[in-house]
Amino acid sequence: MKKRLKKIGKITLLLVVLLLIVLIALFYQFSTPKATHKIEKEFEKLSFPISLSTKTYQKYKYRVLELQKKIDTTLPTIVFIHGSIGSILDFKKYLMDEELNSRVNLISYDRIGYGIYHTGNVQESIQFETNLLEDLIKNIPSKKVILVGYSYGGPIALASKKKYKKIILLAPAVFSNKEVMPWALNFYKWKLTKNLIPKTWQAASKEKLSHQKDLEKFENSWNKNPSTILSIHGNDDGIVPYENSLYLKNNISPQQFELVTLDGVGHGLVWSNFKQIKSILLQQIN
The missing domain is CATH 1.20.5 (Single alpha-helices involved in coiled-coils or other helix-helix interfaces)
Known part of the structure; x- marks a missing residue:
């Protein structure tokens, strides 16, 4: 026995x-960041052309996915900014949507540290990220641009002082007092486990630990942003609490800011509430 x-x-x-x-x-x-040829294969079934290119900002290379070979300047352009952890493919359902593609130009890109180049080497700077974003879209009239910032992509969009057609925030991490520090961050802090974590998760952890202090440089001036702002946030978000969007509502005039609350929705709203968010994007195009 x-x-x-x-x-x-x-x-x-x-x-x-x-x-x-x-x-x-x-x-x-x-x-692991998806290889370029694999991304191209995912999009090859579409009836419209795409452009997947490598650009350089300062000394850093990064990938840009455009759902058109050439920007049509008569149409609005939606630029998606992913969060942490995130990638060029976070908005894949939107990028592949035929209705959106018939109405706007669509652009997504890998933030530094999350793509196939410089993996793990995040810059821990909202200002750097905003400067890169502005460099990426410098040839597109800002009045034609709609910025869509998800999670950590939110403050990157808000930090730009240019006036855009619209800034749309999805569960934005914009308020330092409401930064949630998950216990799992200890795996990055501990010497024994730090190097066992994939580089993209090391990047996310590094950015998470510095984000609170970095936000303090910007959060008192969000009301100086010249664009009209729409924030979409679930009130059951345990990663970036709903209070982040309430902070914006309390500090930006109602003539400039609107909050759409998704009842019972968590941080994965980009995927779980695709139809609802797509509908809102289409409304903002006009």
């Missing part, structure tokens, strides 16, 4: 170890 129990114990332990290895492998695979 003892031998049998011992054998069962060994088999169980082996299965647990194998399962753990598989889960770690899947985690790394999920966290």
Whole structure:
């Protein structure tokens, strides 16, 4: 009986170890930035052309996905800014949507530290990110541009002092007092586990730890942004609390700012509430 129990114990332990290895492998695979040729393959079934290029800002390379070979300046241009952790593909459903593509130019890009170049090397600077964004769209009239900033992409959009057609925020992380520090950040802090974490998660952790202090430089001047602003936020968001958008509502005039509350929705609203957000984007085009 003892031998049998011992054998069962060994088999169980082996299965647990194998399962753990598989889960770690899947985690790394999920966290690795997708290769350019794989992204191109995902979009090749579309009936409209795309442009996936590499651009350089200062010394940093990054990828830009445009759902048109050339910007049509008679149409508005939506520029998507992903969060942390995030990638050029966070807005894939929107980028692939035929109705959106028939009405606007669509652009998405990898923020520094999250793409195939300089992976893990985030700059920990909202101002740097905003400068890169402005450089990316410098040849598009700002009155034709709609910025869509998700999570950590929100303050990047807000920090720009240019007047855009619209700034749309999705669960924006804009208020330092409401920065949530998950326990999992300890895996990045501990020397024994830091290098075991995929580089994109190291980037997210590094950015998370410095974001609170960086926000303090900007959050008292969000009301100086010259654009009209719409924030869409779920009131059940445990990652970037709903109070972030309430902070904007309390500090920006109602003539300039509007808040759309998604009842019972968490931080994954970009994916879970695609139809609703797409509908709002279409409304802002006119």
